[in-house]
Amino acid sequence: MVDIASRVWNHKWKIxxxxxxxxxxxxxxxxxxQSVFRNKPETQxxxxxxxxxxxxxxxxxxxxxxxxxxxxxxxxxxxxRGESTWLRGNTFYGKRQMFRPDFMExxxxxxxxSYYLERKGDQYELTFEGTWPExxxxxxxxxxxxxxxxxxxxxxxxxxxxxxILYARGMTRVWEKIEELRKIPGLSxxxxxxxxxxxxxxxxxCVQAMQEGLGNAFxxxxxCKIAMSRExxxxxxxxxxxxxxxxxxAKDDAALAQAPYDVLQDWHEEHEGNLRIILPDTYxxxxxxxxxxxxxxxxxxxxxxxxxxxTAAQIAIDWWKSRGEDPSSKRIxxxxxxxxxxxxxxxxxxxxxxxxxxxxxxxxxxxxxxxVPDDALAPFSLVCKAVxxxxxxxxxxxxxxxxxxxxxxxxxxxxxxxxxxxxxxxKVIV
Amino acid sequence: MVDIASRVWNHKWKIxxxxxxxxxxxxxxxxxxQSVFRNKPETQxxxxxxxxxxxxxxxxxxxxxxxxxxxxxxxxxxxxRGESTWLRGNTFYGKRQMFRPDFMExxxxxxxxSYYLERKGDQYELTFEGTWPExxxxxxxxxxxxxxxxxxxxxxxxxxxxxxILYARGMTRVWEKIEELRKIPGLSxxxxxxxxxxxxxxxxxCVQAMQEGLGNAFxxxxxCKIAMSRExxxxxxxxxxxxxxxxxxAKDDAALAQAPYDVLQDWHEEHEGNLRIILPDTYxxxxxxxxxxxxxxxxxxxxxxxxxxxTAAQIAIDWWKSRGEDPSSKRIxxxxxxxxxxxxxxxxxxxxxxxxxxxxxxxxxxxxxxxVPDDALAPFSLVCKAVxxxxxxxxxxxxxxxxxxxxxxxxxxxxxxxxxxxxxxxKVIV
Numbered sequence: 022m023v024d025i026a027s028r029v030w031n032h033k034w035k036i037x038x039x040x041x042x043x044x045x046x047x048x049x050x051x052x053x054x055q056s057v058f059r060n061k062p063e064t065q066x067x068x069x070x071x072x073x074x075x076x077x078x079x080x081x082x083x084x085x086x087x088x089x090x091x092x093x094x095x096x097x098x099x100x101x102r103g104e105s106t107w108l109r110g111n112t113f114y115g116k117r118q119m120f121r122p123d124f125m126e127x128x129x130x131x132x133x134x135s136y137y138l139e140r141k142g143d144q145y146e147l148t149f150e151g152t153w154p155e156x157x158x159x160x161x162x163x164x165x166x167x168x169x170x171x172x173x174x175x176x177x178x179x180x181x182x183x184x185x186i187l188y189a190r191g192m193t194r195v196w197e198k199i200e201e202l203r204k205i206p207g208l209s210x211x212x213x214x215x216x217x218x219x220x221x222x223x224x225x226x227c228v229q230a231m232q233e234g235l236g237n238a239f240x241x242x243x244x245c246k247i248a249m250s251r252e253x254x255x256x257x258x259x260x261x262x263x264x265x266x267x268x269x270x271a272k273d274d275a276a277l278a279q280a281p282y283d284v285l286q287d288w289h290e291e292h293e294g295n296l297r298i299i300l301p302d303t304y305x306x307x308x309x310x311x312x313x314x315x316x317x318x319x320x321x322x323x324x325x326x327x328x329x330x331x332t333a334a335q336i337a338i339d340w341w342k343s344r345g346e347d348p349s350s351k352r353i354x355x356x357x358x359x360x361x362x363x364x365x366x367x368x369x370x371x372x373x374x375x376x377x378x379x380x381x382x383x384x385x386x387x388x389x390x391x392x393v394p395d396d397a398l399a400p401f402s403l404v405c406k407a408v409x410x411x412x413x414x415x416x417x418x419x420x421x422x423x424x425x426x427x428x429x430x431x432x433x434x435x436x437x438x439x440x441x442x443x444x445x446x447x448k449v450i451v
Numbered sequence: 452m453v454d455i456a457s458r459v460w461n462h463k464w465k466i467x468x469x470x471x472x473x474x475x476x477x478x479x480x481x482x483x484x485q486s487v488f489r490n491k492p493e494t495q496x497x498x499x500x501x502x503x504x505x506x507x508x509x510x511x512x513x514x515x516x517x518x519x520x521x522x523x524x525x526x527x528x529x530x531x532r533g534e535s536t537w538l539r540g541n542t543f544y545g546k547r548q549m550f551r552p553d554f555m556e557x558x559x560x561x562x563x564x565s566y567y568l569e570r571k572g573d574q575y576e577l578t579f580e581g582t583w584p585e586x587x588x589x590x591x592x593x594x595x596x597x598x599x600x601x602x603x604x605x606x607x608x609x610x611x612x613x614x615x616i617l618y619a620r621g622m623t624r625v626w627e628k629i630e631e632l633r634k635i636p637g638l639s640x641x642x643x644x645x646x647x648x649x650x651x652x653x654x655x656x657c658v659q660a661m662q663e664g665l666g667n668a669f670x671x672x673x674x675c676k677i678a679m680s681r682e683x684x685x686x687x688x689x690x691x692x693x694x695x696x697x698x699x700x701a702k703d704d705a706a707l708a709q710a711p712y713d714v715l716q717d718w719h720e721e722h723e724g725n726l727r728i729i730l731p732d733t734y735x736x737x738x739x740x741x742x743x744x745x746x747x748x749x750x751x752x753x754x755x756x757x758x759x760x761x762t763a764a765q766i767a768i769d770w771w772k773s774r775g776e777d778p779s780s781k782r783i784x785x786x787x788x789x790x791x792x793x794x795x796x797x798x799x800x801x802x803x804x805x806x807x808x809x810x811x812x813x814x815x816x817x818x819x820x821x822x823v824p825d826d827a828l829a830p831f832s833l834v835c836k837a838v839x840x841x842x843x844x845x846x847x848x849x850x851x852x853x854x855x856x857x858x859x860x861x862x863x864x865x866x867x868x869x870x871x872x873x874x875x876x877x878k879v880i881v
Contacts, residue, residue, distance in 0.1 A: 022454055022456055022457045022460070024452055024454035024457070026452055027452040027454070030452070180663050181663060182626070182659065182660045182663040182664060183663070185622060186622060186623055186626040188619070189618070189619035189620070189622045189623045189626075190619070190623050192615060192616060192619045193616055193619045193620050193623060196612070196616040196619075229612065230612045233610050233611065233612040233613070234612060
């Protein structure tokens with residue numbers, strides 16, 4: 022039987038919305054948003070889309086009108102009653118009422134602020150300005166929209182069976198990765214792939230495949246909407262935007278040197294246990310750890326997000342030892358450019374030295390490499406970052422110069438303040 | 452929206468029927484049935500299931516009750532009005548009214564006769580007895596039911612995502628074959644895979660994939676139901692059961708030697724053009740052609756169904772030449788154990804010598820080899836053959852001793868009468 026009502030209803034859609042919920046976003050965004058809402062609610066920030074893969078001419082591939090429709094649709098979204106109930110009532114990292122009533126009330130009333138979009142050559146300039154807690158929530162949906170519209174441009178030209186085979190191949194590829202991962206004893210892995218996913222439905226499929234294929238080794242997803250609907254853990258802690266904005270707000274070099282620790286001081290007051298995860302690489306891991314206060318060594322673990330991961334993990338282990346901590350009681354979360362071989366390698370190398378876990382991103386939720394002509398569905402490196410705070414530019418150094426951003430004079434200043442010397446350059450895959 | 456009525460209706464099904472239409476069968480069965488209905492309507496025959504793959508313990512894998520339910524369901528089927536209209540109104544091989552009114556009237560009233568089923572060790576004995584035109588229509592649905600129930604026994608133990616990946620892998624495999632075939636200029640290929648298909652839905656998918664992937668190189672399907680619903684040509688001519696039964700009915704050795712030609716004489720009177728395809732191997736291709744009457748050399752082509760196909764094709768070409776015919780105006784249809792490599796090889800070898808086409812069977816519609824543990828979904832060699840006619844046993848020799856059947860004394864007699872000498876043995880794959 023054809024469900025006539027459904028078909029008629031479907032024909033009424035003006036667009037096929039890519040993002041359909043304000044919680045179709047990364048969990049750490051909400052945690053950070055609450056922290057910002059409490060500590061820096063009035064900070065004015067600008068977030069900007071940055072396509073690191075200049076060879077992908079986004080403005081040629083994506084129609085500006087369609088892009089505006091998708092962004093406008095996101096501005097029409099508000100938290101649904103069920104979503105709000107889930108955020109208020111769910112247990113996150115074993116804790117009830119993770120989100121405070123004042124934050125929830127604010128979030129329930131939120132609509133995302135306006136955006137600025139302009140074509141510049143074969144790229145788009147897309148920026149968001151306003152107060153930090155509002156603007157920061159644009160990052161993930163904006164990335165998801167750009168990634169998926171670029172995919173749709175390719176998919177729209179394919180035949181019905183070509184499409185079916187494309188997804189058959191994609192699914193088989195994910196499943197074969199899962200079959201490999203299943204062989205790793207004691208694996209602990211989560212989905213971190215929202216921002217550069219192929220599409221929402223695809224990410225949702227990947228999460229379900231991980232559930233069936235990995236069982237308890239699959240610890241959850243960073244995507245709140247999927248965590249809610251699939252009843253798995255929402256995973257994530259904090260990200261570079263916190264130290265970047267805190268640093269930009271610093272009044273002088275001394276305050277700048279202190280800014281990354283101020284971030285974690287604020288975090289320390291709010292969170293405990295598995296949410297106390299250090300992200301050390303914003304201005305160089307080595308210097309950050311060497312100069313860190315002792316209380317930070319008491320945190321639960323560290324997230325490795327740039328540079329050579331094994332090197333960074335060893336630096337962390339040595340640092341814990343130097344501060345009298347037992348590394349085997351610490352958690353190391355790898356989250357940069359992971360795929361199966363790298364996961365295996367890092368697990369083998371560190372599983373008996375610490376509690377190792379993995380946040381698997383783009384190559385879980387968007388590995389469509391070599392599946393269509395000209396590799397037109399291969400993932401690429403798109404980010405959406407805070408580029409200024411209260412009128413001052415932000416800077417990121419990271420442990421990989423290819424991921425650095427900010428005005429060169431400020432980069433030089435930050436390198437001096439944070440005593441960052443020579444860095445190894447690593448190719449940014451995704 | 453959930454279509455509640457559909458879900459409730461689906462829950463009312465007692466079984467999920469494997470065969471849902473009397474024309475979910477091979478087209479040549481209907482052509483032969485009409486011929487038998489005209490020429491030998493009262494012949495009493497017995498058809499019997501023969502599992503050439505003894506290592507597949509069908510009775511252990513398939514529940515007898517479920518098998519009976521499926522067979523009983525087939526006995527409840529009758530030609531629908533639309534199916535009858537299609538058979539009466541469609542153009543087959545360019546001809547209108549292929550099926551005569553008296554045959555259609557009989558077919559419209561037909562229900563399949565009873566069956567005899569008994570477990571024997573780890574196999575089933577499944578036989579059908581009655582008049583030839585009725586009993587012969589059991590062959591294809593009986594095979595399809597056994598093949599699919601054996602598959603369901605395996606599929607029933609798999610997880611949801613395991614199943615999805617299984618089909619993703621199967622589809623990708625078929626599509627990769629299609630991509631290879633697309634490279635062959637002037638290819639002409641049809642689906643002959645009904646009898647040993649994985650399932651109806653799978654065969655239907657394969658046909659649609661061939662349509663999209665091969666365009667005009669895909670000439671149609673042997674399956675009438677799918678030809679009707681997908682609006683493609685129904686393909687097929689005649690098969691071994693005609694000479695086998697005619698031969699069994701022969702009164703003496705002289706009549707036996709003549710029997711295969713009697714079959715084609717009857718066919719000659721009924722059909723012309725592309726339906727005049729010789730199937731020469733029932734009692735040895737070489738002897739059959741050497742002793743054939745001259746009018747047979749005027750037929751449109753030949754179908755190669757056993758033995759080494761290149762050898763048999765060359766024998767046919769030499770025979771045409773010896774009878775003053777131009778082989779380049781003749782059609783050679785390959786239909787035995789084909790897969791892409793063999794298709795390519797035969798096409799390369801014979802495309803400039805004759806009009807070459809392919810009837811692709813089991814390895815199109817049931818190539819699930821190596822996709823599950825213990826290769827439990829690999830196709831196997833199951834046939835359903837006329838084993839006796841008016842109380843006398845039938846015999847098949849073919850060009851491959853591994854495909855021979857009948858009592859040994861009769862095989863010896865047939866070999867003498869048809870002057871069959873040494874034969875090369877070929878492994879029966881499917």
